[in-house]
Amino acid sequence: MPFWGLQKQLGIDLDTFLLRQSMPQPHGQAAVCHAFEREWVECGHGLGQTRARRECQLEYEDFMECMKRTKLTQRLRTILEQRDRMIKQGKYTPPEHHMGKEEPRP
Amino acid sequence: MAAPKVKQDMAPPGGYGPIDYKRHLPRRGLSGYSLFALGIGSLLLGYYSLVKWNRERRRLLIEELEARIALMPLLQAESDRRTLRLLRENLEEEAKIMRDVPGWKVGESRFHTDRWVPPTVEELYYLRPPAELEREKFGLQNYV
Numbered sequence: 724m725p726f727w728g729l730q731k732q733l734g735i736d737l738d739t740f741l742l743r744q745s746m747p748q749p750h751g752q753a754a755v756c757h758a759f760e761r762e763w764v765e766c767g768h769g770l771g772q773t774r775a776r777r778e779c780q781l782e783y784e785d786f787m788e789c790m791k792r793t794k795l796t797q798r799l800r801t802i803l804e805q806r807d808r809m810i811k812q813g814k815y816t817p818p819e820h821h822m823g824k825e826e827p828r829p
Numbered sequence: 830m831a832a833p834k835v836k837q838d839m840a841p842p843g844g845y846g847p848i849d850y851k852r853h854l855p856r857r858g859l860s861g862y863s864l865f866a867l868g869i870g871s872l873l874l875g876y877y878s879l880v881k882w883n884r885e886r887r888r889l890l891i892e893e894l895e896a897r898i899a900l901m902p903l904l905q906a907e908s909d910r911r912t913l914r915l916l917r918e919n920l921e922e923e924a925k926i927m928r929d930v931p932g933w934k935v936g937e938s939r940f941h942t943d944r945w946v947p948p949t950v951e952e953l954y955y956l957r958p959p960a961e962l963e964r965e966k967f968g969l970q971n972y973v
Contacts, residue, residue, distance in 0.1 A: 796951075802956075
């Protein structure tokens with residue numbers, strides 16, 4: 724119920740952890756992208772979502788990158804393709820610890 | 830009319846002896862009350878021993894947790910060193926692999942911020958055989 728504020732009136736805090744990752748989570752387990760989300764929310768405080776997406780573009784992009792990791796997968800894929808190409812051309816051999824023959828160490 | 834005497838199959842003179850038709854249930858074993866007492870007594874004994882053992886297990890669990898807390902800095906430091914070593918190796922390999930690709934900045938961060946972002950498992954193991962990545966992700970599920 725939007726206008727009652729039931730949880731605030733009763734003084735309990737049952738499901739605010741669902742609203743944002745930055746709210747206190749159960750068992751005190753912080754989210755992975757907690758910092759990014761907090762930065763974006765602090766930057767876009769009071770602006771509203773549309774303006775916050777537009778004006779806090781850097782923080783928003785970092786937050787989305789942390790959540791979806793699209794840039795990471797793209798980058799890793801590029802590197803792996805280049806590596807396979809170079810192996811086929813014979814210009815590059817992976818070192819031993821990348822072929823699974825590393826001696827065990829911590 | 831007076832029938833002549835016919836030879837019939839009759840009982841022996843004096844009749845048959847007594848026939849055993851009543852049931853003979855043995856009078857043995859404990860009584861009902863004492864059986865109840867035995868069952869409930871064993872239940873209570875079981876509960877009592879369970880409660881004692883569970884409390885002992887909880888004490889042992891707390892001891893194990895405290896040992897884990899005491900060792901945490903060491904394990905965390907080892908893990909951090911390992912992460913940094915893997916990142917360094919990946920950086921050097923990336924420099925070797927991408928040296929011919931124009932416009933590639935080795936080790937560029939994907940984020941606009943300067944903060945340390947903990948690397949994902951994929952980032953650390955992407956150049957290694959997939960078995961290592963799988964072991965890192967799911968090895969503890971098969972751990973005995």
